[in-house]
Amino acid sequence: MTQTRLPGGLIDRNQPLSFTFNGRKLQGYQGDTLASALMANDIRLVARSFKYHRPRGIFSAGSEEPNALLTLGEGADADPNTRATVVPLREGLVARSQNHAGPLGWDLWSVNDLAAPFFAAGFYYKTFMWPRAFWEKLYEPAIRRAAGLGALSQLPDPETYDKGFLHCDLLVIGGGAAGLSAALTAGRAGANVILADEDLRLGGRLLAESDPLDDAPAADWVARAEAELRALPNVRVMPRTTVFGVYDHGVYGAVEQVSDLPGAALRQTLWRITAKRAVMATGATERHIPFRDNDRPGILLAGAMRAYANRWAVAPARGKVAIFTNNDDGHRTALDLQAKGVDLLGVIDSRTGARPFGDYPIFAGGRVTGTSGRRGLRAIRLAWNGREEELACAALGVSGGWNPNIQLASHHRGRPQWDAARLAFLAQGGPEGLIPAGAAAGEGSTHHALTSGHHAAADALRQLGLTTPAPALPRAEDRQGGAEAFWHVPGKGRAWVDFQNDVTVKDIKLAHQENMRSVEHLKRWTTLGMATDQGKTSNVTALAVMAELTGRSIPETGTTIFRPPYTPVSLSVLGGGDTGAHFRPTRLTPTHAWAKAQGALFVEAGQWMRAQYFPRPGETHWRQSVDREVLAVRAGVGLCDVTTLGKIDVQGADAGEFLNRIYANMMGTLAVGKVRYGLMLREDGFAYDDGTCARLGESHYVVTTTTSNAGLVLRTMEFARQCLWPDLDVTLISTTDAWAQIAVAGPNARRLLSRVVDGFDLSNETFPFMACAELTVAKGCPARLFRISFSGELAYEIAVPARYGQALMDRLMREGADLGVTPYGTEALSVLRIEKGHAAGAELNGQTTALMLGLGRMVSQKKDSIGAVMSRREGLAQDTRRLVGLQAVDPARPLPAGSHLFREGAARDTATDQGWITSACYSPHVGGHIALGFLEEGDTRLGEIVIAANPLQGTEAACRVVPAQFVDPEGGRLRD
Amino acid sequence: MLIPHPLLGPRDAQEFTYLGDAALLNRPDPASGTAAFCDYVYLRDNPAGTHRELWYHEYGDRSWLLVTRDTLSHEILDVRLAREVKTGGTA
Amino acid sequence: MTDLIPMAALGATPVRASFGPLTLTEEEGLTLVSLALPVGFDASVTEVPLPGPGGYAIGTTSVFWTGPNQWMIETRDLDATSRALAPLPDARTTVQSDGWVSFRITSEAGAAPLLDLVTKLVNLPADQLAPGRATRTLLHHLGCFVLRRSETEMAVLTLRSAAGSLWYVLSGAAARIAAQEAT
Known part of the structure; x- marks a missing residue:
């Protein structure tokens, strides 16, 4: 074979695409993944390993990929650690390898590989302990530089992310044979269905196989199924959507890849899906068989090789290809490769009685004991029939059986159970409402997958009270796997188990020698399964190796469980797009724009932005502004927006009695038209908030709270109303935002206010300290006036409907020009109240009492209160x-x-x-x-x-x- | 988590504020003295299993709910309006 | 009438913007009145409809449920509403027009763009978003009322002080939907 591109496949040869890898200009086709396109260009070496910097190639054809982690894009758009196997090829894609010093082919850090005996599991723990101070300054930075994955751009992510919420009767996770079957059954039954699949194209393994459905290519059936589903108004089809986690009560987390293009309107959406039931049709992941030097580029999972040949029309290498298997599935790969014209060296089958399924050499009872080829596979060592020989070989497919993808089922600590007949862990005790189907349930054949998908949907429909339509499923292959346990090839040298974290069979042995007997200890000590792939291709194999070492069975050895996310999720999308100033909402006062125009500086107070002070020309230090504002209040009159104080409307026949129980001091005796200072305690006796309470009518009070406690006070009052004294007739309504409230403080306050009120008598006799009234200002604007003082000066707070707040501020400024009117901010407000000895948040910090505040006598002895x-x-x-x-x-x-x-x-x-x-x-x-x-x-x-x-x-x-x-x-x- | 609100159906837990043990509904008689209040304020059950607890629908209808929940499985066994529990006298 | 010049929530005049099929408008001229009734009230004495939990009675004067025994009234004629409420002697009302900002969202292309938008904003199942439903929920960490007035119209209300943040979220989501539809 002179080239790796094969005939056929689901690629569009009329749409060539250009891309670059490490600066080299290459070509692929629409329908390729980055991995298949690299393979089509005969590029085998694509990465360096995490610890030893071993040359690595593409290992899989899906999201389980441990090796081919690349950096896509440039500058701020650079996206490290992207699995080449799940990236759809696009025009102009820029891909780079990562984790090497110098060119990929001559990585300087590969000296780590020569020093491998020193880098076995536990090496760091033992070696870099002493001297202690060297760890942080010397060892760790050096180790971190050499180890690891791709590097972040260190720039803000320029792309757009989004979030959203979906609700459905049935969430079908996975769009392969089982998932499509489940979605069709539930969709036809009229249930609200979401079908999510991580792949760009629905079909799952059906796209990777050559087996027909109803005597036609499987892709035809997939297309018809998709068309039917898309036509149903009750079905939402979501390709490129990875369900990454299962949460309580049927809540699922998913990420939809909306676009890969830099600068697209939307890159990813984080979906929170609430589903009454879900079908876990997540398929299975093939496992490999560790043998000496099994990590060379050109050694792939056999099923992946088959997928590359059938779906993407690409062979893993030019030259001979061999298969190493312990089951019949490896032979399917051999047959499909042969059908595509690939030169087959033969099938090495660990089963002694194995027979070929076609016309190709078979090495029954054979095993691969080693490989050679520095930057890509050149030859394998075959042990067969009592002798060992080296055979030239450009690519090797390895098949050790299939692991059902049961990760989601153990997100709620469901412990997988070993099925000795299927040689696989199956889901058990998973989250309520999550039903496994197809290969994820250990049903590997297409026929079984289709049927079990239908049955899973039928189960869900029955639980939801819906009727299941009769199945209409295509005829499909129904082969059995025939696997015989064969977990690794014993022998000298290093046989990789976990490629991504560079963990070998030797490391597992060492862990065993060091008495790490629990799988949890094994995992943490060797870091096996702790890389970004969570050991999708390694965990079960490692368990089996450990079981063999300890002489226990696999169920006795136990298993680790999985956590969200199923595949890595970017922090950008978890943020849901709200960054910077929009990270959380801000609340603006009614005079915000006016204050801004005055040159005010603002300070955050909870969600609020408040004017902090108003610098004037010539003022070079904040203290100059604040001192001026304070003195202006004490000498003339100042204005401050105090809208942010919480305001709660309390109405009802028992409002007075209710407030008696809320405040430490007596409030029910307050006369209509009066205001009283009030102190609120927590039930433990400590003070927690203070403010004023105004009685506007016989059964109508307005309570003010501090800015920061507005929500807490309402919550506490609602608790008292509903949970403590529901017999009291009282209702609460928050009206904080309805009123713009401005403090008018200073010896000239009365004179200024008298210029805006509509004939209201402000004299001390009619409207004394602690009076309140409803009135109008500025020729008919409804207003509330409170004669209260935080500064110790003659002062009022005037409230108007929020829409008039800015106009009122303007009016007061204009009317007060001759009275020395000065706007003041929160800094001056604070100085004024400290000068007056008024308590605020720092004094009411939850650790102080009325007694300490000098308000001990306020706590009424005559009544009960919180x-x-x-x-x-x-x-x-x-x-x-x-x-x-x-x-x-x-x-x-x-x-x-x-x-x-x-x-x-x-x-x-x-x-x-x-x-x-x-x-x-x-x-x-x-x-x-x-x-x-x-x-x-x-x-x-x-x-x-x-x-x-x-x-x-x-x-x-x-x-x-x-x-x-x-x-x-x-x-x-x-x-x- | 979803809290099945007795009036509004299942609602996302993010809309709620959690308070804790429903024993807070049983405020002692003010005449019963500090010892009774000390128990009320400071001594809460925190069982691994069925727990009666108070949730406030802060970003919803502002109802206080009495939720019976299994703290191990998060299964919600019963939800009632706290106000109705109180006026029904069954707290 | 007062000579103070009122402001809209986001500036001198109400905002309005279109994004593909969706148009967002700050509502003006609506008077909002919150209504609370004591336990055991007699609803039959008033013409004002008092819908049950999650309900939204839509008419010249509309009313939506906000909590047990609590409603919000949207009216353009406060006097008429007051008269209609008069037979309820214990009715507690509070004018709330300035406490809230209301953004009306309309679609020119049927319900789909509206539902696409709301799906990106609030975590509510479809039945709580049907015409005639009103729900208070979280939207961008803000307490909001989401009102569905018809197949092609809804309104989102939040605290007036947070109008800028809500506008940012609504207009941003609408723009992304328009941009996606355009591609």
């Missing part, structure tokens, strides 16, 4: 730490939040720890750094100097204990 009983328990009631103000002795010296407080001269350790600083800032009002903190007996230590120590950064600062209110401790301003 947390009331536990707040009175000994440990909490006796806590002597109290919220205090701290003023830096050296005003220029910051008091970092998180610092711990110590007496002067005391040791800095936990035994002498006196408390900690919760919040700190520079106070333009005080003219120095100040802080809030909790201090042991702080309420009795005013005037004392304590040390704020930050041992992590080695800083210390002396500070004076002062009342928490740095501003207007009598509260005159806010009541003015």
Whole structure:
């Protein structure tokens, strides 16, 4: 044979495609995979192995491929570790080999192979232990450089990914004979069916075989079945969709490869499929038989060789081809290759009584004991009839029997069970609703696959209460495998079991010598089956070798189970396309665009983006802006968007009683038109949120929460309403987003507001501190007004429907120009409240109590409320730490939040720890750094100097204990 | 996981917030003192097997549900509205 | 009427964009009112339809179920709705028009593009997406109402403050569907 391309096949010779491999320009056809096209160009060496850098070739024809991992594309689009066997060839495809230094043919790291005796399993564990410090700095980086797979581009993935959700009655996983049969049965019955197959083309092994269906090529039947399925409105056909994992209650994860083209509208979709039932028609994977030097390019799985010949019309090499088998299936490969004109050396069959199925040499009872050929197979050593000889051979197909693909069935810890007759593990105790069929159920012949697919669908239909139509299946071959156990060829040298992780029979022996008797230990110590292919072609063989070593049976030896994903899934698609700024949603306040136009900087507060401060021309440091904003509030009037505070509408006849039980303090007695500060405790007695509660009507309250706890407070209130006191007549509605709320704070606040309200009397007498009202502003805009103050100044919060928020802000800015109106952000808001000694998130951190906050008397003794009983328990009631103000002795010296407080001269350790600083800032009002903190007996230590120590950064600062209110401790301003 | 909501049918667990042991429905009488509350707040069952637990349909209808679930197999044996369990007096 | 100039959720005017067969429009002029009734209410005294769980009564005034004993009313005539609710003495209503943004999605090519879109957005089975169904669910980590008004029209509502994020997700998914259909 002078070329490897054969006649026939399911390729389109009218559509030639150009691609490159390691810079070489090559040609293939539409319908080729990258692997078949490489083979058609007689390229056998495509990769270097993980550890020993052994030359490697294409080993399989499917997703189980352990060797042919290539990097596709260039630059940011480079996609490493892609299995050449599952990549459809396309025009302009750029493929490169990976994991070698220098050219692929002369890999410098292949010295590892010469040093192989040192690199056996467990070598790293034993060798690089000492000296300890060398591991991180020297050994590990060097080992990592030499070992491994492809390299990432280190650039952001430029492609587009997506996610989606599907629901169906029956998910059929696999579109081969069994899967098509199941989908047809269920589709004809009217069930909602999803048929997913990892391949570009439906048909599975039917495309790889020469056997007819109903006396016609199998591909014809596949095409008719696909056409029928696609015409059914209740069936969704999804080629190139890999179901990679099984999750609880019939939820399946799948990735659909939508396009391979760089820059396509969509590359992959991550599907979450909820299926009432599923058929696991995932087929089977052929296993090999380890023998000495069995990893050379040109040695393939025999079934893969057959697939290449029949589907892709390509021979594995120019020259003679031999088959090494322990079963009849190997002979099918021989017959099909012969039919395509391949020069057959013969079939080496480990079974002594084996007979040929056609006109070719057979070596019954023979075995392959070695190979030669540096960068590709040149010859094999054959032991047969008591003698050994070397025979020239360009390619060898190996068939050790078939392993049902039962991975998905063990994703819920279903333990596979050994079937001694079939020499295979079968699914057992898999996830509920997942029914194996076809080769995945050990039913290898086409006839059995078709029938079992139908039966699996019928089972599912019966469970779903649907009627099964009569089967209409084509006539198909019904051969039996006839395998006899033959797991490896004993002898000297290295016989590979796991190609991807470079694990040999010797390594398994060594593990056994080192007393790794459990399969789990074997796996972890040798790393067998732990590569990206999860040992699809190696696990069972390794178990059998281990069983032989220990003299136990395979079931006694046990088996490992599989985890998702069935095949590797990219992190990009798991992200579902939401990256960068869109990684999660953001919420914008009604004045966001206005603040942006003012040049505000923004800060994330949960999902919200809030204006942090508004720098003005000439301000070069954030502190300048913040100090200016703070002083402007204290001297004139400031405006701050406080929409982000949670707002919960509480209505119902028992609303007051309900709120009494939610808040530590009494709320039911609040008069209509009044606001009260409220503190919420957890049931364990600790404080968790605070805010205000306004009574707008007899049975209508509005509760505000902190920005970050809005969801939690609603959840807790719903729990109280539904689970604790369902007898109370109360309903809750979150209205956070409905109202744009603006704080108007400062001595000029009343004057400013009086210019926008519609004839509303804002005088202290009519509308005093802690009053609230519904009114209109700006000639008829509905509004709510609350006279509350976070800054300690005369202040209001005014709320209008969100759509008017920005216009109101504009109006207030314009109307307040002569009053020194200044917008302020969250930084100034924080300084203002620290100066006033108001608790916020840092003080309400879930570890503090009302008592510590100086609010102990707020916890009503007259009523029950959440947390009331536990707040009175000994440990909490006796806590002597109290919220205090701290003023830096050296005003220029910051008091970092998180610092711990110590007496002067005391040791800095936990035994002498006196408390900690919760919040700190520079106070333009005080003219120095100040802080809030909790201090042991702080309420009795005013005037004392304590040390704020930050041992992590080695800083210390002396500070004076002062009342928490740095501003207007009598509260005159806010009541003015 | 899918939670079979008694009003809305099977809904993805991502819509729910998990709280834990359904014993939280049985808040002690406030007069019963701290010992009873300590048990209520801190002592929860965490069985390997059948467990009655509270789930909140936060991204749904905001119902609190009492779900009986096998924590080993994740099989869901029963789901009821917590409010109905409470007013039915069977918690 | 007030001289304050109202804003749409994403700017001065409501957004609208078409992607192949799909058109996305920010709805305007709808008044949303949440309604809660105490246990044991008498539904027969009001003209306002009060659909059961997941239900969506579509009319000049539409009502969808939001939770046990809770509904959301979509109306263009608040006064008429108030009158219709008057016979329910214990009705608790809260005007929510500004709490939500509503994006209407219409298809010019039948239901298929609409279902393709919704399949990429929310994890709901087909029966919960049928015309006359309304469901609150998660969409891009946001709580959203998904309303199916007819074979070719639906609406997605979320918190007004998250309008930008929802628009990003809806328009992005619609654009990908249009691009795929074009290929």
